[in-house]
Amino acid sequence: MSWRFSELPPQDGYHMVTSFVSVADYVSRGGKNTLMLFYSKEPFVNVGVHQEVWLEVDLDYTKSHNIPVVRRDLGGGTVVITPGEHDYFLVINQNEVPGEPSKLYSKYLSPIVDVLKDYGINATLRDQDIVVNGKKISGNGAMTYEKAVVITGNILLSLDVDLISKCIRVPSEKFRDKMAKDMRDWLTSLENELGYTPSREELNRKIKEKYESELGIKFESSQLTPEEIELWNKLAEEKRNEEWTYYRDNRxxxxxxxxxxxxxxxxxxxxxxxxxxxxxxxxxxxxxxxxxxxxxxxxxxxxxxxxxxxxxxxxxxxxxxxxxxxxxxxxxxxxxxxxxxxxxxxxxxxxxxxxxxxxxxxxx
CATH class of the missing domain: 3.30.390.50 (CO dehydrogenase flavoprotein, C-terminal domain)
Structure with a gap:
C-alpha cells in the first residue's frame, strides 16, 4: 500500500494546528493516506477544543510576551508547544483504522515507540502517551474529520520547563514552582535521556522506516497539493480569530x-x-x-x-x-x-x- 510522506518547514502555531485538516479533506476525497513531519518555529500555547482558555492559560503572561494562544480542533489538555518538539501527523482513511481508540493508538504509535527504542530508550505506550521509565516523552491525540482519522503527536527533543510553567494558569506562584518541579519529574526529552539531541533529518528517516516496516506500507515523498496549501492557509487565518480561540469561554x-x-x-x-x-x-x-x-x-x-x-x-x-x-x-x-x-x-x-x-x- 502506498502512502504520502511529506517533510515540511517549521510553521507558526496557527498552521501547526490546521495542517491535518486540509490533508484530511484531501484523504476524504480519495487521496492517499499521509504522514507529515515538521515542527513549530515559535512557542505557542495549544488549547484543547473542549477546554476553556481562562481556566487553563495565564493570559497575563502570554499577552505580555506575545505568545499566541491557539485553540486546536483536537481534544486533550493545554500544552505549550516550542521548537524543542518534533511533530508528526498521520491522516488515514477511516475505513482502514480500528474503531476502538486504544487499538488505534496501539497500531499507529507503536512505530514511534520503536524509533525511541532504537536509541536505547525504555519507551512504552501508556494510553495515548509514550513514556520513558514513567516520564512522558510524547503526547498524542486523535479525531475524525469527514472520512479521515487524524492522529497527531510529538517527540520532545528538549524541554523549556520555565517557559511552560509560566504559560499555564495556577492559583499561586508557590504552586507554579511546584508545577515546574512536577514537570521535571513527569516529563523527559531525548536530550535528557541521551545527553544530546538527534538531528531532525535522522529522526525523519527512522520514523519513515518504522512506519513502512510495521504497517507494511511504502512511502512516496510528496509535497502537499496546491489545493491543500490554499485550504491550509485559509484555515490558519481563521484560527487567528478570537471568536474561535475563546469559543468555549464565550459560550x-x-x-x-x-x-x-x-x-x-x-x-x-x-x-x-x-x-x-x-x-x-x-x-x-x-x-x-x-x-x-x-x-x-x-x-x-x-x-x-x-x-x-x-x-x-x-x-x-x-x-x-x-x-x-x-x-x-x-x-x-x-x-x-x-x-x-x-x-x-x-x-x-x-x-x-x-x-x-x-x-x-x-x-x-
Missing part, C-alpha cells in the same frame, strides 16, 4: 468560577473538577430549581460526533437536576459518542457529586 461567560456559591435563595453557581481517565470540569448554574446553564470542559477526546459537547450541554439546560442521569442516558443512546477519557457513568457520577454540594442542595 458560558456567566459561569466563570472555580467555587460553589449560593447567590440567593433560588440561585447557585458551582464548579467541580472530576478526575476520570481524563479531567472533567463541570460548572452549573441553578435557578428556580432548574439547570439554567451547564458547562462541560476538560482534556478528554471526543472522536465523534462533531458538536456532541454543545448538544449535550443544550439538552441538559432547563431540566430538573434529578433528571440529569436520565437525560445523559438519552443523549448517549441517541448520539453514540466515541469518547476517550471518560465514560457515560463517569459523567453521571461527576454531576451527582456537584448536585450534592451544600450550596446546590440549599436551592433545590
Amino acid at each position: 458560558h461567560p456567566d459561569l466563570r468560577t472555580e467555587r460553589c456559591v449560593k447567590i440567593s435563595s433560588s440561585v447557585a453557581l458551582c464548579h467541580l473538577d472530576y478526575k476520570a481517565r481524563k479531567l472533567l470540569r463541570i460548572t452549573i448554574k441553578i435557578v428556580n430549581k432548574k439547570l439554567q446553564e451547564v458547562s462541560i470542559s476538560g482534556d478528554f477526546f471526543i472522536m465523534s460526533p462533531n458538536g456532541f459537547l454543545d448538544y449535550l450541554e443544550d439538552k441538559l439546560t432547563g431540566i430538573d437536576p434529578n433528571e440529569i442521569s436520565k437525560k445523559i442516558d438519552e443523549v448517549f443512546t441517541e448520539k453514540k459518542p466515541v469518547i476517550f477519557g471518560f465514560t457515560k457513568e463517569d459523567l453521571e457520577i461527576a454531576f451527582q457529586k456537584i448536585i450534592e454540594k451544600p450550596e446546590i442542595q440549599e436551592v433545590i
Whole structure:
C-alpha cells in the first residue's frame, strides 16, 4: 500500500494546528493516506477544543510576551508547544483504522515507540502517551474529520520547563514552582535521556522506516497539493480569530468560577473538577430549581460526533437536576459518542457529586 510522506518547514502555531485538516479533506476525497513531519518555529500555547482558555492559560503572561494562544480542533489538555518538539501527523482513511481508540493508538504509535527504542530508550505506550521509565516523552491525540482519522503527536527533543510553567494558569506562584518541579519529574526529552539531541533529518528517516516496516506500507515523498496549501492557509487565518480561540469561554461567560456559591435563595453557581481517565470540569448554574446553564470542559477526546459537547450541554439546560442521569442516558443512546477519557457513568457520577454540594442542595 502506498502512502504520502511529506517533510515540511517549521510553521507558526496557527498552521501547526490546521495542517491535518486540509490533508484530511484531501484523504476524504480519495487521496492517499499521509504522514507529515515538521515542527513549530515559535512557542505557542495549544488549547484543547473542549477546554476553556481562562481556566487553563495565564493570559497575563502570554499577552505580555506575545505568545499566541491557539485553540486546536483536537481534544486533550493545554500544552505549550516550542521548537524543542518534533511533530508528526498521520491522516488515514477511516475505513482502514480500528474503531476502538486504544487499538488505534496501539497500531499507529507503536512505530514511534520503536524509533525511541532504537536509541536505547525504555519507551512504552501508556494510553495515548509514550513514556520513558514513567516520564512522558510524547503526547498524542486523535479525531475524525469527514472520512479521515487524524492522529497527531510529538517527540520532545528538549524541554523549556520555565517557559511552560509560566504559560499555564495556577492559583499561586508557590504552586507554579511546584508545577515546574512536577514537570521535571513527569516529563523527559531525548536530550535528557541521551545527553544530546538527534538531528531532525535522522529522526525523519527512522520514523519513515518504522512506519513502512510495521504497517507494511511504502512511502512516496510528496509535497502537499496546491489545493491543500490554499485550504491550509485559509484555515490558519481563521484560527487567528478570537471568536474561535475563546469559543468555549464565550459560550458560558456567566459561569466563570472555580467555587460553589449560593447567590440567593433560588440561585447557585458551582464548579467541580472530576478526575476520570481524563479531567472533567463541570460548572452549573441553578435557578428556580432548574439547570439554567451547564458547562462541560476538560482534556478528554471526543472522536465523534462533531458538536456532541454543545448538544449535550443544550439538552441538559432547563431540566430538573434529578433528571440529569436520565437525560445523559438519552443523549448517549441517541448520539453514540466515541469518547476517550471518560465514560457515560463517569459523567453521571461527576454531576451527582456537584448536585450534592451544600450550596446546590440549599436551592433545590
